[in-house]
Amino acid sequence: MQYPAYASLSSTFRRIYRFEHLLALAGWDQAAMMPDGGNDARGAAMAELGVLIHQTLTDPALAEVIAAAKQEELGSDEQASLREMIRQWEHANLLPASLVEAKTLAGSHCSHEWRTQRANNDWDGFLANFREVVRLAREEAQLLSQHSGLSPYESLMNKYEPGMTCAELDRIFGDVKQWLPDLIQQAMRKQAAESVVAAQAPFAIAAQRELGLAVMDKLGFDFNAGRLDVSHHPFCGGVPEDVRITTRYTEDDFTQSMMGIVHETGHARYEQNLPRDTVHLPVGRARSMAVHESQSLSFEMQLGRSPAFLALIQPLVCQHLGEQAAFSVENLAKIYTRVKPDFIRVDADELTYPAHVILRYEIERALIDGEIEPDDIPALWDEKMQVYLGVDTRGNFKNGCLQDIHWTDGSFGYFPSYTLGAMYAAQYFATIRQLHPDLDQRIAVGDLAPIFDWLKANIWTQASRWETAELIERATGEPLNPAHFRAHLTQRYLA
């Protein structure tokens, strides 16, 4: 064996990967299949295996093997692999088990109560639990920060976006804040003159599902390595060898579930095309949450809402849902690009979505860095919604600062990934369009190879081989450049 310590680490991580397979399956089942009565036993079983994985990563013997591997004359691939192992290992070892447990307990308690409190617009009730969640998140952020030298908020964000800094986010989001509000206004003025034909419900669930499967097929989803099911919150789960995506149907509307399937299929193809020879190692897994989101948004926003793609799938819509005036390509394109500032992030259109994200980034960063307290959130929320989107949220906690699950269980630092993903996706497509000036014509006739081949070569099979910044620069020839995002939005909404 050439690198005995590295080989030993690989087999430890392969073992962890197999355990994570079972956790991923259990999580998918919990959301898509499990009856309520099974929840306690399921939670206990998943926690038990989670503890085992944590024990494996914090075994003092592993520290010695890692030290030994660092001394081995590894090739560059193995060095990258070791770098990613160490990232995961360090994170597991930085937090005492008592803190991890306290966080889990406080988060799941707050999250569980939030479901009722949100429905009741009960901010004060929520605050009683949420203060503890924030206190523990700050404690975690401090511990991570002492090790990384980053700010507390950056340390949390780096769990999802290794290498991203607040300085870069401020630069990028500061730029967006300069032009986005005006772009939204212009797009709305332009659209005010347009008429959109609403699709006539009902749409049978079984027909919507068949339509979704047909669209997944067009998008290259490998049904021998994955499934489509239903869950309350759509997601992409499972393992790279068997990717489970979900959607949610309502008979009143098919547009959201269909585009939701396009989105999750983007996540799925990334997973399905990770390099199989290293899939059991951290280096063989998805690069980051923003890079993951850049795949789903490449599918949903860059490809999915384009007139060329809508022209491609319009016959499928008619085939499965019947012919309607609303199903002209032109009208479908209008439906899928309608701009309307509103309360809810997950329902937001492509253009107003970044404003929702920037608002949350600014608030959660100040909260974790100790500049504001939980009590200050509603006033800040109201103020920023007014400035960024002209929406009045005063007293409306339910559709304001109580709308997202992320903060309720302490997942601070995740929100930027959504808009970073949208920006990466715009940058990929700028590159792909340069290589293929006839891209839209090819999409319209069903030739999606220019997109899939590029993503596969530059993103999917690269997995975590490079740090995110290098991945993006290798793929597109330049660092993250929000100008592509702006150009895409301007082209789509003002041209």
Added chain:
Amino acid sequence: MQYPAYASLSSTFRRIYRFEHLLALAGWDQAAMMPDGGNDARGAAMAELGVLIHQTLTDPALAEVIAAAKQEELGSDEQASLREMIRQWEHANLLPASLVEAKTLAGSHCSHEWRTQRANNDWDGFLANFREVVRLAREEAQLLSQHSGLSPYESLMNKYEPGMTCAELDRIFGDVKQWLPDLIQQAMRKQAAESVVAAQAPFAIAAQRELGLAVMDKLGFDFNAGRLDVSHHPFCGGVPEDVRITTRYTEDDFTQSMMGIVHETGHARYEQNLPRDTVHLPVGRARSMAVHESQSLSFEMQLGRSPAFLALIQPLVCQHLGEQAAFSVENLAKIYTRVKPDFIRVDADELTYPAHVILRYEIERALIDGEIEPDDIPALWDEKMQVYLGVDTRGNFKNGCLQDIHWTDGSFGYFPSYTLGAMYAAQYFATIRQLHPDLDQRIAVGDLAPIFDWLKANIWTQASRWETAELIERATGEPLNPAHFRAHLTQRYLA
């Protein structure tokens, strides 16, 4: 803590139970949900957790805790619990890991190839793999036998039926062989004069599923703690807190899938009604495979095929599948009690089924005890099929000795459980009918409480508190007595 060693064992077994939860879920998913491409990763993940459970049970430290617990002045409940822990622990420790691994490899290889070989009627091809499966099973049986003092075959059978002996099986099956062939002949003569109206296909799968759910509801299945899905081979899986049953539909026939659901619901209610306070301990789990089968056969044979039950669910059949001449209660009862000696065990009627089991018992026992070799099986099979059922299987390996999966992966000793289960079920119902002479009238109007209350009190909540013989005697007032089975069959098929 009153019994520190016992308490320590309990927490070890709780941990194992949680891991087994994840294995059970993964197994269900593999059969009911997983796309083919996920199989290698799934197999590796399940094997990894299986190894961990085996390591936990063979940890030398556990031996010391068990020795200490034996010295504790345990109450009788804890003594019974310790007895069941020791049974599981001993079994894990009797076999070297190398043998377990070799068995798994040879079994899964033989089993996998068998699927094609059976279709091709290829006995010679099968034999090439099967010899190794038998060799390893004999090795296992020898090791178990040295410890238990039982015969090799008994030692394997005791994995499924702790406490059962070949002497008792010979007594019971010897008795059955005296009267069964004649009973089959008489029943066939009686039925020859009857006309049965065949149900007119097709039956939409969605309607069959709705009918199945309605029948499960009548049978008290707790949908908050379980589901109904589809798999190639119907089974009852999952965990007591979340029981997953499956069936298989064909548009040509609804009778098999409906009665299959009744059968699996019997297994499911046993699991769902195990005592929750000890569900994580061996003592809180199902007593044995025969006792499990006695629940499914109480539901399917004693209750499900009775005219009273068919009268109860006949309106559901009409509601979901439409009215048909074949759906009269009298005709449904004829369909569900039709006797016809034939090749296939899993398709056999209630009356000929025991002959299939006794034949397999006699062959596998001789095989494991070294009285015959794998090469001898077809001739023995042909001979016994001729004697017991008058069916000619010469040269027909596919529908003869190649029809079952059990031997292909080395599960020798399981077959007797099916007929023991049928006998226990007949004995329960003899007891219940004594307590409730009006049982059939109550069934017909939907009052199933006499059955469910009795099973719950006497079997389900008793779990593994008592050895099987004591469980049966406590429940019915006498040891296993095949006379009840004979009386039931005589009453149903000749009255």
